[in-house]
Amino acid sequence: MSNDQKFAEVELTSYGPQQDAFNDAADMQRMGKKQAFQRNFQFVSIAAFSVVAIAGWCYVPGTSTPALSNGGTGGIIVIFLINWVGLTFVVVSLAEMASIAPTAGGQYHWSSEFAPPSMQKFISYLSGWLSSIAWLSGNAGGMFISGSAMQGLIVATQPNYVPEPYQGYLFVVMVATFALLVNTLLARHLPRLEGIVFVFFILAFMATLVVLWVLAPRLTAAEVFTTFTKGEGWDSLGISLLVSQGAIMFLIVGSDATAHMAEETKNASTVVPKAMITSYFVNAGLGFVMTVTFCFVLKDYDAAVDSPVGAIGLPYIQVFINATGSVAGGSALIAILTILQVLGIVNWTASCARQIFAFARDKGFPFGSWIAKVNEAGTYPINSLIVVWAYVVLINLITLGSIVAFEAIVSLQILALMSTYLVSLGCIVWRRLFGLPLPASPWTLGKLGLPINIIGIAYCLFLIIFLPWPGAVPVTPDTMNWASVMFGGIMLIAGIYYVLHARKEYKGPVMYVKTREL
Numbered sequence: 001m002s003n004d005q006k007f008a009e010v011e012l013t014s015y016g017p018q019q020d021a022f023n024d025a026a027d028m029q030r031m032g033k034k035q036a037f038q039r040n041f042q043f044v045s046i047a048a049f050s051v052v053a054i055a056g057w058c059y060v061p062g063t064s065t066p067a068l069s070n071g072g073t074g075g076i077i078v079i080f081l082i083n084w085v086g087l088t089f090v091v092v093s094l095a096e097m098a099s100i101a102p103t104a105g106g107q108y109h110w111s112s113e114f115a116p117p118s119m120q121k122f123i124s125y126l127s128g129w130l131s132s133i134a135w136l137s138g139n140a141g142g143m144f145i146s147g148s149a150m151q152g153l154i155v156a157t158q159p160n161y162v163p164e165p166y167q168g169y170l171f172v173v174m175v176a177t178f179a180l181l182v183n184t185l186l187a188r189h190l191p192r193l194e195g196i197v198f199v200f201f202i203l204a205f206m207a208t209l210v211v212l213w214v215l216a217p218r219l220t221a222a223e224v225f226t227t228f229t230k231g232e233g234w235d236s237l238g239i240s241l242l243v244s245q246g247a248i249m250f251l252i253v254g255s256d257a258t259a260h261m262a263e264e265t266k267n268a269s270t271v272v273p274k275a276m277i278t279s280y281f282v283n284a285g286l287g288f289v290m291t292v293t294f295c296f297v298l299k300d301y302d303a304a305v306d307s308p309v310g311a312i313g314l315p316y317i318q319v320f321i322n323a324t325g326s327v328a329g330g331s332a333l334i335a336i337l338t339i340l341q342v343l344g345i346v347n348w349t350a351s352c353a354r355q356i357f358a359f360a361r362d363k364g365f366p367f368g369s370w371i372a373k374v375n376e377a378g379t380y381p382i383n384s385l386i387v388v389w390a391y392v393v394l395i396n397l398i399t400l401g402s403i404v405a406f407e408a409i410v411s412l413q414i415l416a417l418m419s420t421y422l423v424s425l426g427c428i429v430w431r432r433l434f435g436l437p438l439p440a441s442p443w444t445l446g447k448l449g450l451p452i453n454i455i456g457i458a459y460c461l462f463l464i465i466f467l468p469w470p471g472a473v474p475v476t477p478d479t480m481n482w483a484s485v486m487f488g489g490i491m492l493i494a495g496i497y498y499v500l501h502a503r504k505e506y507k508g509p510v511m512y513v514k515t516r517e518l
Helices: 003-008 020-031 043-054 056-069 072-100 107-114 117-157 165-185 187-215 221-226 237-242 245-252 268-296 301-305 315-324 327-361 382-400 403-433 446-466 483-505
Strands: none
Touching: 020 268, 043 187, 043 268, 043 327, 056 072, 056 117, 056 245, 056 268, 056 315, 056 327, 072 107, 072 221, 072 237, 072 245, 072 268, 072 403, 072 446, 107 117, 107 327, 107 403, 117 165, 117 315, 117 327, 117 382, 117 403, 117 483, 165 187, 165 327, 165 382, 187 268, 187 315, 187 327, 221 268, 245 268, 245 403, 245 446, 301 315, 315 327, 327 382, 382 403, 403 446, 403 483
């Protein structure tokens, strides 16, 4: 009997620890997909992969400036907690969908399978574009932050150095190339490497925490928890706090990285949802502790802003130097954070490439057949990785002319990603209320599914309303949040391509799904 015949006989609702390979094959068969990749990840390695990919605590110092100006230290902490709770409802909802359909396509597949039949094709098509742009933009943003940190370290340690934009750009290209090489030359070893990197990740967190609490001059608890700053031009403190949420979301969003690696994970329908939730709480917990810690060590923040590194938008480097009382000591801590950011970018690039691969496989992109090519060993999607590298290299050219324009593209990440979450949750709520029963899965929210999904939708809507707001008023070209303009532009491009070509080629994942009558 052939393997295909054996897999065909597997009961789709049967799950057990001894049936991992059969369960994975059954899931792929139900979704109408061929197994293109080796399944090398297990629970520990894929959970570590996601934690390192997000690396929220490593970005706390570099992304806190907008939140400090729109909320203060107390505002950062309150907004972090609100978004941690709100995003939890979204993550557990996504985890359930990942258990039902463990596919690299993630949100656009779930939208296709659960949406009303008359809307499945177009909704999933737009979701595929948004998810792809969100992951590409997040990748470009992470590389820009780490590249800027490298240049900032030179500024901090070499007083005669004059930073030039093109030099920062070259650092970004270096990081992008490193991520490409690791994801190709070392792709088969990634699951083994994740455990080593995760241990380094946790040890670095503990070391940074100890250094800051022991050596740094600190604010009092009253100063940290009761300082709320109304941003420039805002009449309301509440509005000022809400417009700073994008910086906080950058620290905790992205646990669906695990879902995009589902086709390379053993027993994915069980392991992926658990890894998503585990990595989310680990990241959010570490991020919150580091956020509170960083707020405590901002005693000389004004001086940090006026320092040479502050002049190039990196005051947090001076904060660490002040905290340790040593240029070498502070720079060493920043170097460790930057190394972890780069290692996280390697994982983010891997997940991003799988999202691009999946959408191209379903003919959502031009040259889809070429983009969806997988190497012979089945360890990485070679051309998708090249697309990701090219996007980062090209989009970062904007930084040579305008950091404001680039920040708009980075902020697009959160807006686009939250939009895909909203669409996916809306589709599963429709399915629960008016559609067919959901396919069986080993990880389910059960009777709590509908209320959890609805709260998740409300949170997504709440966040999407405030994400495009500018950081200050009155609005100028320098303070304008261009994310909404970019969002509209992407939708226009996607719509034009759909009308001209994709509507004939793109069928949507649901067309390949094999359902069974209940």
